[in-house]
Amino acid sequence: MSHVSHAPVTTPDGEPAIPAPTAYEQVEGWFSDYDQAIFDWFLTHQEESGAEPGDLLELGAFMGKSAIFLGKYLREGEEFTVCDLFDSPAPDESNLAETKDSYPTLTRRGFEVNYLAFHERLPTVIQAPTFVVADRVRPASCRFVHIDASHLYEHVVQDIASSKAVAAPGAVIAFDDYRSEHCPGVAAAVWAAVANEGLRLICVSGAKLYATWDDPEPYRKGLLDWLQGRPDLWHGIDDVAGQQLVRIGDHGAVAPEPPKPLRPAPEPEPQPVAPPKPAPKPRPGAAWRKLAKDLLPPVVTRAIVTARRRRRERR
Numbered sequence: 001m002s003h004v005s006h007a008p009v010t011t012p013d014g015e016p017a018i019p020a021p022t023a024y025e026q027v028e029g030w031f032s033d034y035d036q037a038i039f040d041w042f043l044t045h046q047e048e049s050g051a052e053p054g055d056l057l058e059l060g061a062f063m064g065k066s067a068i069f070l071g072k073y074l075r076e077g078e079e080f081t082v083c084d085l086f087d088s089p090a091p092d093e094s095n096l097a098e099t100k101d102s103y104p105t106l107t108r109r110g111f112e113v114n115y116l117a118f119h120e121r122l123p124t125v126i127q128a129p130t131f132v133v134a135d136r137v138r139p140a141s142c143r144f145v146h147i148d149a150s151h152l153y154e155h156v157v158q159d160i161a162s163s164k165a166v167a168a169p170g171a172v173i174a175f176d177d178y179r180s181e182h183c184p185g186v187a188a189a190v191w192a193a194v195a196n197e198g199l200r201l202i203c204v205s206g207a208k209l210y211a212t213w214d215d216p217e218p219y220r221k222g223l224l225d226w227l228q229g230r231p232d233l234w235h236g237i238d239d240v241a242g243q244q245l246v247r248i249g250d251h252g253a254v255a256p257e258p259p260k261p262l263r264p265a266p267e268p269e270p271q272p273v274a275p276p277k278p279a280p281k282p283r284p285g286a287a288w289r290k291l292a293k294d295l296l297p298p299v300v301t302r303a304i305v306t307a308r309r310r311r312r313e314r315r
């Protein structure tokens with residue numbers, strides 16, 4: 001971590017200040033360097049390949065780590081929407097248990113303070129369970145959807161259906177935690193959508209699966225070209241469920257340039273410089289003793305020292 005200080009932020013209504021991060025590394029979350037590199041590739045590729053403008057959507061924002069990153073790629077005229085419960089109650093008991101244990105300190109204000117430390121404007125925030133998204137986000141409007149909210153099977157099934165409704169042609173859908181032992185429901189829902197719903201695979205990292213509801217080939221080709229020049233990411237190709245899947249592994253992945261804070265950390269206060277200590281005064285006779293030691297033969301020096309000691313003892 002390069003910076004550790006936080007600039008204080010006060011709200012206009014006088015609520016207690018929440019410290020704002022002054023560097024991206026300070027934002028809490030689970031968004032690895034490795035997936036940052038892959039997000040960057042997809043979003044830059046969309047820009048460079050002249051993809052139509054399209055909105056960005058994140059289900060599950062927590063304290064904003066991945067949202068702040070996604071916000072960097074928002075282009076003129078596009079909308080970025082995040083949906084999270086934040087500090088609202090979860091819609092069912094299992095979801096309540098999941099969120100209470102995993103995100104006990106999460107608040108919407110915490111997210112907003114973090115996001116505004118890096119961007120001038122907040123995204124559109126939907127503070128609600130993700131099942132409202134299909135009604136609140138325009139159909140076929142999004143070019144990139146990050147699904148990282150509830151990791152319970154029923155919720156992910158619903159989020160997958162919403163992603164299909166809001167996906168613009170060629171949209172990328174990124175699923176978090178598609179293979180972790182602590183959330184098998186995500187794997188079950190994602191692979192069921194691949195087998196039965198027409199979800200098309202692009203690639204996987206250790207933590208995320210990237211797919212589309214359209215032809216994955218244009219992405220796959222560009223991705224493989226890019227990976228050739230990335231020794232920090234190993235890759236291979238497997239056939240899975242009749243589709244080609246690019247596997248991407250971490251060889252010390254280098255993250256892209258992190259989002260820049262709008263207000264960098266203040267320079268540290270200059271510390272007062274202590275005046276130099278005066279040199280110690282030489283003891284009386286010290287210069288004479290040094291000269292004698294350097295010039296006289298040791299036998300004479302010893303005799304003088306012994307005579308001086310005896311004189312001191314007699315006093």
Ligand SMILES: C[S@@+](CC[C@H](N)C(=O)[O-])C[C@H]1O[C@@H](n2cnc3c(N)ncnc32)[C@H](O)[C@@H]1O
Pocket residue numbers: 028029030031059060061062063064065066067083084085086090091095099103106128129130131148149150151155
């Ligand atoms: C793993 S965190 C998101 C992490 C974030 N994307 C990042 O990379 O830092 C999951 C988030 O989903 C939210 N969440 C859980 N269940 C939800 C639901 N049913 N509807 C909306 N949000 C939910 C939680 O409040 C939490 O903030």
